[in-house]
Amino acid sequence: MLSFIVRRLLQTLPIILAVAALIFVMFSVIPGTFASSMSDDGRSVLDAEVMTRMNKEFGLDDPVYVRFGKYIAQLATFDLGTSFRTRQPVADVIAERLWPTAQLAIASMLFAIAVGVPLGFIAALRPGGWIDTLSMIGAVSGLSLPKFWLGLMLMYLFALVLGWLPSFGYGDGSIRYLILPAVALGVAPLALLARTTRAAVLEIMNADFVRTARAKGMSESKVVRWHLTRNTLVIVLTTIGLQFGTVIGQAVVVEKLFSWPGLGSLLVDSVTLRDIPVVQGSILVIVLLFLLINMLVDVLCAVIDPRIKYT
Amino acid sequence: MTAKPLLEVENLRIDLALGNKKFAAVQDVSFTIGHGETLGLVGESGCGKSITALALIGLLRDPLAIGGGTIRFDGREIQSLSASEMRKLRGNRISMIFQEPMTALNPLSPVGRQIAEMFVLHKGASWREAERLAVEALASVRVPAPDRRVEDYPHQLSGGMRQRVMIAIALACGPDLLLADEPTTALDVTVQAEILDLIRDLSAAKGTAVLMISHDLGLIANMCRRVGVMYAGKLVEERAAEDVFRAPSHPYTSGLVASLPLLGARARHGRQRLKEISGVVPPVAAFPTGCRFNPRCYAASDICRANDPAATPLNSGGFVRCHHHE
Numbered sequence: 242m243l244s245f246i247v248r249r250l251l252q253t254l255p256i257i258l259a260v261a262a263l264i265f266v267m268f269s270v271i272p273g274t275f276a277s278s279m280s281d282d283g284r285s286v287l288d289a290e291v292m293t294r295m296n297k298e299f300g301l302d303d304p305v306y307v308r309f310g311k312y313i314a315q316l317a318t319f320d321l322g323t324s325f326r327t328r329q330p331v332a333d334v335i336a337e338r339l340w341p342t343a344q345l346a347i348a349s350m351l352f353a354i355a356v357g358v359p360l361g362f363i364a365a366l367r368p369g370g371w372i373d374t375l376s377m378i379g380a381v382s383g384l385s386l387p388k389f390w391l392g393l394m395l396m397y398l399f400a401l402v403l404g405w406l407p408s409f410g411y412g413d414g415s416i417r418y419l420i421l422p423a424v425a426l427g428v429a430p431l432a433l434l435a436r437t438t439r440a441a442v443l444e445i446m447n448a449d450f451v452r453t454a455r456a457k458g459m460s461e462s463k464v465v466r467w468h469l470t471r472n473t474l475v476i477v478l479t480t481i482g483l484q485f486g487t488v489i490g491q492a493v494v495v496e497k498l499f500s501w502p503g504l505g506s507l508l509v510d511s512v513t514l515r516d517i518p519v520v521q522g523s524i525l526v527i528v529l530l531f532l533l534i535n536m537l538v539d540v541l542c543a544v545i546d547p548r549i550k551y552t
Numbered sequence: 553m554t555a556k557p558l559l560e561v562e563n564l565r566i567d568l569a570l571g572n573k574k575f576a577a578v579q580d581v582s583f584t585i586g587h588g589e590t591l592g593l594v595g596e597s598g599c600g601k602s603i604t605a606l607a608l609i610g611l612l613r614d615p616l617a618i619g620g621g622t623i624r625f626d627g628r629e630i631q632s633l634s635a636s637e638m639r640k641l642r643g644n645r646i647s648m649i650f651q652e653p654m655t656a657l658n659p660l661s662p663v664g665r666q667i668a669e670m671f672v673l674h675k676g677a678s679w680r681e682a683e684r685l686a687v688e689a690l691a692s693v694r695v696p697a698p699d700r701r702v703e704d705y706p707h708q709l710s711g712g713m714r715q716r717v718m719i720a721i722a723l724a725c726g727p728d729l730l731l732a733d734e735p736t737t738a739l740d741v742t743v744q745a746e747i748l749d750l751i752r753d754l755s756a757a758k759g760t761a762v763l764m765i766s767h768d769l770g771l772i773a774n775m776c777r778r779v780g781v782m783y784a785g786k787l788v789e790e791r792a793a794e795d796v797f798r799a800p801s802h803p804y805t806s807g808l809v810a811s812l813p814l815l816g817a818r819a820r821h822g823r824q825r826l827k828e829i830s831g832v833v834p835p836v837a838a839f840p841t842g843c844r845f846n847p848r849c850y851a852a853s854d855i856c857r858a859n860d861p862a863a864t865p866l867n868s869g870g871f872v873r874c875h876h877h878e
Contacts, residue, residue, distance in 0.1 A: 448655065449652055449655035452650070453657065455642070457721065459639070459673060460636075460639060475660075547659075547660065548705070
C-alpha cells in the first residue's frame with residue numbers, strides 16, 4: 242500500500258512538469274506583460290524606459306528558454322517564485338487563498354454527496370416512480386444551469402428577498418457566508434452524482450449475484466445493505482474523486498461571483514495583471530490537488546474492491 | 553402407501569409482457585417431484601426451462617410473471633404465500649444453483665461470508681457461529697483447506713471452486729428441493745463430472761430432491777430417474793430416463809437423442825455428419841399454432857399445424873404430446 246502511494250506520487254512528477262511547461266509556454270505566447278498591463282487602463286501611460294526597467298527587474302528580458310530553465314530550477318527547490326504585484330513569495334500568497342477554496346470545494350462536495358447519492362439510490366429502488374422521474378428531471382436541469390446564473394438567483398432569493406444569508410464575501414469566515422457559494426458550486430456535481438448513483442444501483446440490482454442473494458431468501462433491505470452498497474460505492478467514489486477536481490477548477494466562476502477570497506479569484510486577478518508567477522503557482526497547486534484527490538480515491542477503491550491491485 | 557409429493561406443478565403458465573401484449577412463454581407445464589427424487593428438465597436454449605425454475609423459487613422479475621396454474625410445495629400453494637413466508641422457503645427449503653459461477657457470487661465479499669449469510673438468515677446463528685459453519689460447509693463440498701479458502705474472494709477461485717461455493721450455499725440449510733440450472737455448463741468437462749458427483753452425493757445424503765436443468769441429455773440421463781423434455785414453453789414428453797433414451801416418443805426427443813455425439817462412432821462407421829434438428833426454437837412472440845414443434849418436425853401433418861396435441865399417457869408411464877406417437 243505504501244509503495245503504491247509512493248509510486249503514485251512519483252507518477253505525478255512528470256505531470257506537474259508537463260503542466261508547468263504548458264502554462265509557461267502559454268503565458269510566453271500571449272501578448273502583454275505585467276508592465277504593460279499596468280498601463281492599459283488608459284490613464285497612466287508608462288514610458289518605454291520604465292517598461293524596460295520593470296521587465297529587467299522581473300527577468301522578463303531574458304530569452305524564453307533561459308527563463309524556463311530558471312523556472313524549473315526554482316520549482317525543483319519547491320520555490321514558486323515571487324509575485325510581481327505584491328512582491329510576496331507566491332507560496333505565501335497561495336497559502337492564504339488555499340483554505341477558503343478548500344472550504345468551498347469541500348462544502349460543495351459534501352452538499353452534492355449528501356443529497357445526490359441518497360437521491361440516486363432512492364430513484365433507482367423505484368425506477369419509473371415519481372421520485373425517480375422528478376429527480377432525474379432535476380438532475381438534467383442541475384447539470385445544464387450556468388453556475389453564475391444560479392449563483393445570482395440564489396443571491397437574489399436568499400440574500401435580497403428573504404434576507405437569510407449574506408449575499409457575498411468571506412465575512413468572518415463563518416458558515417453563513419459559505420452556504421450560498423457552496424450550493425451554487427455543488428448543484429452540478431450533485432446532479433451528476435445522482436445520475437451516476439442511480440445507474441450504478443440499477444446495474445447492480447440486475448447483477449447475477451443480487452439474484453443469488455434473493456435466492457438465498459434475503460429481504461430486499463438486506464440485499465441492499467449486504468450486497469448493493471459496497472458495490473455501488475466503488476463506482477460512486479470514482480465519480481466523487483473526478484468531481485472534486487472539477488469543482489476546484491470551476492470554483493473560479495463562483496469565487497469571482499461571490500467575491501470569495503480563494504484560489505480561483507486569485508487566478509483570475511493574476512491573469513488580468515499578468516502576474517505570471519502567481520498564475521503558474523495557482524494552476525500547479527490546483528493540478529496537484531486534483532491528482533492527490535484522485536490518488537486518495539484510487540486507494541479507497543482498492544481498499545473496498547479486492548480485485549483492484551496496488552500496482 | 554404413496555406419500556404426498558414434495559412439489560406439484562399444475563398447468564403452470566408464465567407470461568412475458570412485451571409492451572401491452574402478454575405472451576405465454578411457458579404453458580401447460582405440469583410435473584411432480586417426490587421427496588428425494590431427481591427430475592431432469594431438458595431442451596434447447598429458450599425453451600423455458602430456466603424461467604420455470606425461477607417461478608418455482610419465486611424469483612421471476614419483470615417482464616416475466618406467473619400467469620396461471622398452481623405450484624404446491626409441501627402441500628402449500630406458493631403463490632398464496634406472503635413475501636416474508638416465501639423468503640423463509642427460499643434458500644432454506646428450496647434453493648438454487650445458477651449457471652454462471654463467475655458472476656453469481658458477490659465479487660466484493662469473501663466466499664465464507666457469502667456462505668455464512670445462509671446460517672444467519674435461516675438458522676438464527678450469530679456471525680461468529682455462522683463463519684464457523686461456513687468452514688464446515690466448504691469442507692463438505694470438498695474444497696481443500698476450507699479454513700483458509702473462506703477468506704478468499706470469488707476472483708481468487710477457479711470456476712469449479714466457485715461452483716462448489718455455490719453448492720455449499722445452496723445446500724447450507726439442508727433444503728428439501730434443489731434447483732440446479734445448468735450447474736456445469738460453464739465448466740471444463742473434467743470439472744463437470746466432479747461437480748455432478750458432488751450434487752448427487754450431497755443431495756442423496758441429505759434427502760434433497762433435485763430439479764436438474766440442462767440442455768445436455770447425456771448428463772440428465774446420468775443424474776436423473778425421470779426426464780421432462782421441454783420445447784417452446786411446453787413439456788412435450790415426460791418419462792423414466794432409460795425409456796427416453798431407448799424409445800423416445802416425441803419427434804423432438806428423438807431428435808435430441810439422435811444428435812448426441814457418440815464416442816467411437818467414427819471408428820466403427822467412418823466419418824459422418826453429426827445429426828441435428830434443423831431450425832431454431834421460435835421466439836416467444838412467434839410460437840406457431842398447433843403443435844409448436846411442427847415447423848421443425850419430420851412427421852408434421854395437417855393436424856399438427858391445426859391442433860395443439862394433448863398430453864397422452866404412455867403405457868410405460870409418463871406422457872407425450874404428439875399426434876403421431878404410437
